[in-house]
Amino acid sequence: MEKIDYTDTGQFCSGHVACAGCAEALAMRVILNEVGTDAVGVVVPSCTAVILGGHPMSSAKIPFLHGTLESAAASAAGVKRALRAMGRDDTTVLCLAGDGGTYDIGLQSLSSAAERNEDILYVCFDNEGYMNTGGQKSSSTPKSATTGSTPLGKTTRKKNLIEILAAHRIPYIATVSPSHLNDMKAKVKKAKGMRGMKVIIVLIPCLPGWGVADNAAVKTARLAVESGVFPLIEVEDGLTYKVAQDEKKHPLDDYLAQQKRYRHLKDDDRAELQADVDASWSRLIGLAAM
Amino acid sequence: MNEQLSPLWTHLSSENRLTGTWRAALPNYQDQPSxxxxxxxxxxxxxxxxxxxxxxxxxxxxxxxxxxxxxxxxxxxxxxxxxxxxxxxxxxxxxxxxxxxxxxxxxxxxxxxxAFPAPEEERAQSVAIIGGGPAGLSAAYQLRRQGYAVTLFEASGQLGGLMRHGIPSYRLDRAVLDGEVNRIAAMGIDIRLNAEVMDEAALERLRAEHDAVFLATGASRPKRLPTLDYDQDWIVDSADFLAAPQDEQIARTGAHVVVIGGGSAAMDVARTCRRLGRAVTVLTLEPEGRLPAQKVELDEGAEEGIGFVSAAMLHSASFEGESVTAHCIRVEFQPGAQRGQFRADPVPGSEFTLNADTIIPAIGQDADLARWAELLDANGPVIATAPGWQTSAPGLFAGGDVASMERFVTEAVGMGKEAAHAIAGFLQTGIAAPVPEIAPQVGYDRIxxxxxxxxxxxxxxxxxxxxxxxxxxxxxxxxxxxxxxxxxSRCFSCGTCIFCDNCYFYCPDMAITKLEDGGYSVKTDYCKGCGLCVAECPTGSIHMQEDEAR
Incomplete structure (x- = not known):
């Protein structure tokens, strides 16, 4: 087996208040350790902000600015410019937001920062809903998933943020999963070494929000990757697509079966979702072949 | 320094918050049997x-x-x-x-x-072992490595028992057999060859001279079919045949051999005959697919051109003119509750004949219990034993084919090991040590x-x-x-930690510590009891345990 290979230098501390078994804390551990000590963080209201904080305590060793929900990328851009004015050009600015702060409320400031190609590393912890406020749908919630505000299942598709960002032609976009920690580490390292706007989207199976067992976040994330729902990809300069896997190793049903938010689906619904995954997969393979 | 910070700043580490209080269960590292x-x-x-x-x-x-x-x-x-x-x-x-x-x-x-290392300490007590087959040698090895003086009595001129006299060299090279037997002998065991323990008086003498005795004389008497006249030179006993030198095997067999039986011994006879250039038919009571021989033996035997006639039995055989006619009948075969037990009902009107030059029945072997009948209780065809392979005579233990119907070489090795364990307990405390229980094993669901x-x-x-x-x-x-x-590398290593560090890296709470010696410990102050480490353990070497401290 491939051993997990990164060094935990203690940049993320025990005692944080993420739910037991939360994959977001797992991902934060990899990201904060890989980003290292020469970094300043920005975080906006989200699970991440709660996990990092709880005044007067912090679970991160680097300083974090807690900004407003709509201003994640703008705040990070401001911090970067301030650092540059101080002569600290090489200090990484790490911006952490959820899907609500990225796909919905912060999309305008994200788009603006992307258009200006601000030199920030923006990480979106995508748990496909407003899970920190009780589990309402966001524009990242996938079709048919139930949330507190879509009790019969969401009727519209998940917003394709990757293609929105690719249209801005920013240097680097990547998707990572808490089931593939070496891949996550490598992509954070790569992004950290690049100048300009970098966005990494982390899929976070939310234990209460998705109805996943306490010990199954990693398994669920792995099935998301291996069923092709959430392929691990990189997009450079908005044009060059790279997919880490050659094939889908699991039917979508294996992934859906881990989650209560899809429990209401009938066979036809599942077949429709599978067809959608297949179509998206073909489209992605086509983009990667270009 | 903290006083200088504005109250707007966080100035404490989250490590001050002991999230271990959230927990109901704690991961427990425990290697478990596969x-x-x-x-x-x-x-x-x-x-x-x-x-x-x-x-x-x-x-x-x-x-x-x-x-x-x-x-x-x-x-x-x-x-x-x-x-x-x-x-x-x-x-x-x-x-x-x-x-x-x-x-x-x-x-x-x-x-x-x-080589095997010398025992760490020599002990004064001595054990006599009767029989130099797999059970006797295994017990001799286990007792000798604990420092006991061991004297081993073997009836024939060479050690190995059934491994030498019953298993052909195409399955077990003689250099391999000699090498592994000699490695045990070199541990300082007093070996007496051509030293058959003939009767109860001889056995009693050994009991008097030694602190314990292990009887592992095997099962060397071939079972006989009552309808056959074994004085005919066209009938050959399988055990005699397998033990015989090759020129004698050639002399005793004609061009077409019918072997009776579906076990490993029958396959050994049949495949030996094929190597002597004989045509071979194997007649078995069991239907195809239920023969007791190992699948690999049956497959390789079939490749080597053995013909199988299954679900049939030999009724009688007679020499007629130039060759032997074997009169056979089809049977309905039903296995019994225990190994070696069965029912075979002839199917009326299904009689048929086979032509042969030689018939070799290989239908199993019995232990010779008559020799010890006065001293040792029997349990059907074998010596009766209590747990730890104790016989009815104090200080006398028995194992291998003489005491069990589990007639496999490695079963005998296991019995020798268990008996040695029991004997060591008997010699140290006067009470035979019980066979250690095997804990519940790791299932596929834990992998x-x-x-x-x-x-x-x-x-x-x-x-x-x-x-x-x-x-x-x-x-x-x-x-x-x-x-x-x-x-x-295909082994799942079920229940045995491979130190892959998955538990360490998949802990969202940094609550696993890697220890200097390669193991792990759990920080109970922070572990929230989510079980991710257990779920992502490749080998099933961790399990969640209710946290009784809370």
Missing amino acids: PCLGACPVNGRIATWIGQVKNGDIHGAFVTLADNNPFPAIAGRICHHPCETACNRVEHDETVGICSLERFVGDAALDQGW NPAYQEDHARTHQPVADVVARLASFDEVQEPLTEAQARKEA
């Missing part, structure tokens, strides 16, 4: 030594193996390998080739001349398949059929070291 260990007749630590092979530590693998079995090269060739049936990998794709790996380690040990190697099994090469029939050389050829290590 199913192969539970199935193994000697309860060998298979996951451990296969892990050592995978890591290239072949000597370490030999030491681990030899803890329970001093015959890895022999067992790796002829064991009926219930471990491979029990292997969790069967549910994933195909069993790990445990036997072929055991042979690889055993062969390496013989090639390198690795995380995401971390397992996906390559297919590497089988041992098998010699070409034409070459096989031209000699008594071994049929199964060994794995190379590279092949062995590749096959070893």
Whole structure:
């Protein structure tokens, strides 16, 4: 087996208040350790902000600015410019937001920062809903998933943020999963070494929000990757697509079966979702072949 | 310094918050037996030594193996390998080739001349062992390594028992047999060859001279079919045939041999006859697919041109003119509750005949119990034993074929090991030590398949059929070291930690500490009890346990 290979230098501390078994804390551990000590963080209201904080305590060793929900990328851009004015050009600015702060409320400031190609590393912890406020749908919630505000299942598709960002032609976009920690580490390292706007989207199976067992976040994330729902990809300069896997190793049903938010689906619904995954997969393979 | 900070700043680490209070269950690192260990007749630590092979530590693998079995090269060739049936990998794709790996380690040990270490301390007490077969040698080895003085009495002129007299060299090379037997003899065992313990008086003398006695005389008397006249020169006993030198085997068999029986001995006779150039038909009571011989023997025998007539029995045989006519009848076969028990009802009107020059019945062997009838209670066809292989005579233990119907070489090795354990307890405390219980074993549901190697099994090469029939050389050829290590990497290591660090890296709370010695500990101050470490453990070596402290 491939051993997990990164060094935990203690940049993320025990005692944080993420739910037991939360994959977001797992991902934060990899990201904060890989980003290292020469970094300043920005975080906006989200699970991440709660996990990092709880005044007067912090679970991160680097300083974090807690900004407003709509201003994640703008705040990070401001911090970067301030650092540059101080002569600290090489200090990484790490911006952490959820899907609500990225796909919905912060999309305008994200788009603006992307258009200006601000030199920030923006990480979106995508748990496909407003899970920190009780589990309402966001524009990242996938079709048919139930949330507190879509009790019969969401009727519209998940917003394709990757293609929105690719249209801005920013240097680097990547998707990572808490089931593939070496891949996550490598992509954070790569992004950290690049100048300009970098966005990494982390899929976070939310234990209460998705109805996943306490010990199954990693398994669920792995099935998301291996069923092709959430392929691990990189997009450079908005044009060059790279997919880490050659094939889908699991039917979508294996992934859906881990989650209560899809429990209401009938066979036809599942077949429709599978067809959608297949179509998206073909489209992605086509983009990667270009 | 903290006083200088504005109250707007966070100035404490979250480590001040002890999230361990959230927990209801705590991960517990505990190596647990693998199913192969539970199935193994000697309860060998298979996951451990296969892990050592995978890591290239072949000597370490030999030491681990030899803890329970001093015959890895022999067992790796002829064991009926219930471990491979029990292997969790069967549910994933195909069993790990445990036997072929055991042979690889055993062969390496013989090639390198690795010896067994001298006992750490010599003990004054002595044990007499009667019978130099797998059970007797196994017990001698286990007792000698604990420092007991061991005297071993063997009726024939050579050690090995059934392994020498019953298993042909194409399955077990004689150099391998000699090598593993001599390695035990070299531990300082007083070996008396051609020293049959004839009667109860002789047995009583040994009991008086030694502190304990282990009786492992095997089962050497062939069962006989009542309808056959064994004085006819065209009827040959299977045990005599297999033990005979090759010129005698040639002299005793005609061009067409009918072998009666479907077990390993029948296959050994049949395949030996094929190597002597004889045409061979095997007649079995059991229907096809239910023959008691190992599948590999049946498959290789069929490749070598043996004809099978299944679900039939020999009614009578007579010499008519030039050849023997075997009168047979089809049967309805029903196995009984225990090994060796069955019912076979003839099907009326299904009579048929087979022509033969020689008939060799190979329908099993009985232990000679009459010799000890006054002293030792019997349990049907074997000596009666209590747990720990104690007979009805104090200080006298019995194991192997004389005391059990589990008639496999490695079962006998396991009985020798258990008896030695019991005898050591008896010598130290006066009470035979009970056979240790095997804890519940790790099931496939505890294995995380995401971390397992996906390559297919590497089988041992098998010699070409034409070459096989031209000699008594071994049929199964060994794995190379590279092949062995590749096959070893397929092992799930069920219940045995491989120190992969998954538990450490998958903990969202940084609550796992890597220890200096390679193990792990849990920080109870922070572990929230989510169980991710257990779920992502590839080997099932951690489990959640209710946290009683709370």
